[in-house]
Amino acid sequence: MVATNQKSEVVFKDVAKGAYSKKLHTVILKDCSLNVEAGKLTVLIGPSGCGKTTVINLIAGYERPDHGEVLMDGQPVSGPNWERLVVFQETALFPWLTCYENVMFGPTARKSISREEAHRETMMLLNKVGLSEFRDKYPVQLSGGMQRRAELARALINKPKVMLMDEPFRGLDAMTRKLMQEYYLRLFEETGCTNLFVTSELEEAIILADKLLVMTNKPSKVRKAIDVDLPRPRDWSIATSERYREIKAEALELLHAEAIKGSVASGKTEIDLKAGFEKLKTARG
Ligand SMILES: Nc1ncnc2c1ncn2[C@@H]1O[C@H](COP(=O)(O)OP(=O)(O)OP(=O)(O)O)[C@@H](O)[C@H]1O
Numbered sequence: 001m002v003a004t005n006q007k008s009e010v011v012f013k014d015v016a017k018g019a020y021s022k023k024l025h026t027v028i029l030k031d032c033s034l035n036v037e038a039g040k041l042t043v044l045i046g047p048s049g050c051g052k053t054t055v056i057n058l059i060a061g062y063e064r065p066d067h068g069e070v071l072m073d074g075q076p077v078s079g080p081n082w083e084r085l086v087v088f089q090e091t092a093l094f095p096w097l098t099c100y101e102n103v104m105f106g107p108t109a110r111k112s113i114s115r116e117e118a119h120r121e122t123m124m125l126l127n128k129v130g131l132s133e134f135r136d137k138y139p140v141q142l143s144g145g146m147q148r149r150a151e152l153a154r155a156l157i158n159k160p161k162v163m164l165m166d167e168p169f170r171g172l173d174a175m176t177r178k179l180m181q182e183y184y185l186r187l188f189e190e191t192g193c194t195n196l197f198v199t200s201e202l203e204e205a206i207i208l209a210d211k212l213l214v215m216t217n218k219p220s221k222v223r224k225a226i227d228v229d230l231p232r233p234r235d236w237s238i239a240t241s242e243r244y245r246e247i248k249a250e251a252l253e254l255l256h257a258e259a260i261k262g263s264v265a266s267g268k269t270e271i272d273l274k275a276g277f278e279k280l281k282t283a284r285g
């Protein structure tokens, strides 16, 4: 079974994080508090460069906060661990292993379950993500969408307590991306594992989320947490509902305000930006 009963929550308490580049210090996150609820799909959305990957890196344990606390189930995150796994935008599959061997890798390396059990779970997961027929192919022989699905299976077999998804579908063509979103939704709805999903696509954010965290510009924090109270199981037909449109309008307003602030800070005029934004809104409907 993929299902895990170990559902964990992650909490940021007044987190600050900066970075140095050529001796110049940038504050990325400041007074950033957030809650990734147990068994829920939380989506983080915000302007480019606001610090979304930084949030993922802090939860994964790749980085430490300068101030404040990053807690999982009340305990400070002290380093990377199988309990918190990241699926990145770039493929992280081992190129010298087949699709099957990539998925088998985690449990084999950790010796967490028997080989027979790992085989059974691998076959079941490959089936769920539609890759049974491609089990003996190497990553280079798979399309971008297939690679992303293999990565989902490779992460899920480890039954992480928290799945961290850093724009995993960026760069896929529109049709493949929609398909991936539906695969991912189905997997989430079956496993009920705690998920944090980062995206810069508002429509993707709403279709997936239980809760939408809208980030501000740098120095970033959560500007608003919006409850996405759309029924599950979901698919793209939900996008025609009145509630979907209301949530989209609310989030768009917030993102708009942040885009204006960010660009005014970088020298563009507010009037230029408002005109650009209106064009975008008309084009997207
Ligand atoms: N190691 C580093 N050294 C210097 N600056 C950094 C470092 N890591 C991140 N930054 C800066 O911090 C900011 C936040 O980076 P981060 O990658 O977290 O943003 P993001 O929201 O994920 O961006 P994107 O939308 O492009 O994925 C960026 O402006 C980036 O330039």
Ligand SMILES: [Mg+2]
Pocket: 052, 053, 054
């Ligand atoms: Mg990023």
